[in-house]
Amino acid sequence: MNAVQIQSARKMKRAQTILFFVVLLGLIIWSSIGAEFSFGALFSGIGESFRFIFFDFLPPDFSSLSQLIEPALQTLYMSVVAMVIGSVIAGMLSFLAAATTSPHPYLQIGVRAATSLFRNIPVLIWTILLVAAFGLGAVVGTMSLILISIGMLTRSFAEVLEEIDMGQVEAVRAAGGSYFQVLSQAVVPQFLPGFIGWSLYNFEINVRASTIVGMVGGGGLGFILQSKLKLFQYQEASMAVLLVLVIVLIVEMITNRVRERII
Template sequence: MTNELPVAGRTPLARQLMMIGAALVLVALFAQAWVVVQARPQDLVTGAHGMADIISRSLPPAFDQFKPTLMPVLETIDLAIFGTVVGVLLAFPLSILAARNMTPAKPLYYAARGVISLTRSVPDLVWALLFVTAVGLGPFPGALALGVHSIGMLGRLFAEVIEDMDMGPVEALTLTGASRLQVFAHAVVPGVLPSLLGIALYRFDENLRSSLVLGFVGAGGIGFFLLTAMNLFQYQTVAFLLIVTFVLVTCAERMSAYLRRLVA
């Protein structure tokens, strides 16, 4: 007879020890982050009067800026639309090459993965700075930056969806002697299209938010208008632009949610 407990008897204890160990690791990570970022919560209390002063000077919002804001709002929306469409058009063929179950050759797989990683790892703000130096200020460099960055994000997600798709229809069509193009059109696209559309709509939400920040580097849209108002200490205009931004993002989220329900 052995005194060793069965494996099943040790499992709950082992899980508890793992959970305790994971909790200690998380606490340690948060503690070092607290030190590195030099967190000082007490400064929020002592500096509250400064924030209150800015808020008081922001009221009431400058609603008379409605008409001058229309063009920056349109630019912001169009930046997101252009960046999303360009990202989808370029990311989809890359995702086919980057999916293990669809790529025609290993070199193409690694090349596609490399392009996706590069475009995703460089922040869209850096892309915007690069394109501003190339084509000048305005909405076009911002649209290019969103499009290039979207290639990486969409390409990775698209490739994962394609790799996880049901290969039954693909194998069935292949056995019937269908060409690669026929298999792609009649088995791959119908199987992944709803998921890809949902991901593209999520990306549109992200691009809309990103387009606000890109304006800070001269890429047009509300962001540029907002930065100008902040530099001129026009806090009432800033408050109005923040309200416009909130309404714009909320409407985009509702529209995207509605469209995702349609394609689901």
């Protein structure tokens, strides 16, 4: 490449960079107009936000803690049930969704498509739909978390199965092992650490998501939080938020320790 070509390439790259930033700036301005975003409105509301948080919302009302214990336990129950049922169903589906273990390519595509539907519809939408169909309550919240868990874990488990050492699989096949013998002797032992790790991670996600689920009628702490906000009982709502934070941090600490010991 001669000097003229090098200079031309540099000019082309510079022009592409300028064009990229011009398009990016245009998208930002267009999106800001569409969203009616304004820095003036943002900064003008800082004082009111400060007053609300530090004078209305805080400090938490610790006297309301006794009322929150049962909803907090309900939140944990929902998360555990969703994790257990979701991981078991997803574990079975993942063997059909992974290229290394699926008996037929069409079955693999079908399972991936179905579980993708569960995963890509937000948990909030699932909860609203289920509340409309079944009414308010923790059962609806648990069902929403199960659907999301199945969608997320099937994909994650399938990826774990597609990364296993195929040498062990081929060795069992060469010894005349059947499909189920291959799974039990070569696949499952390699799959279990990933199964446990992703299931625990899903439990963490469920604990966080259960609060959002509860705020639209799915039970647990989220439902209490929404009720307190509607009744303008902000300091009791603040206590609920603090309890959610404590639960999330404790669950994260425990699951991290378990993963370190098992995996």
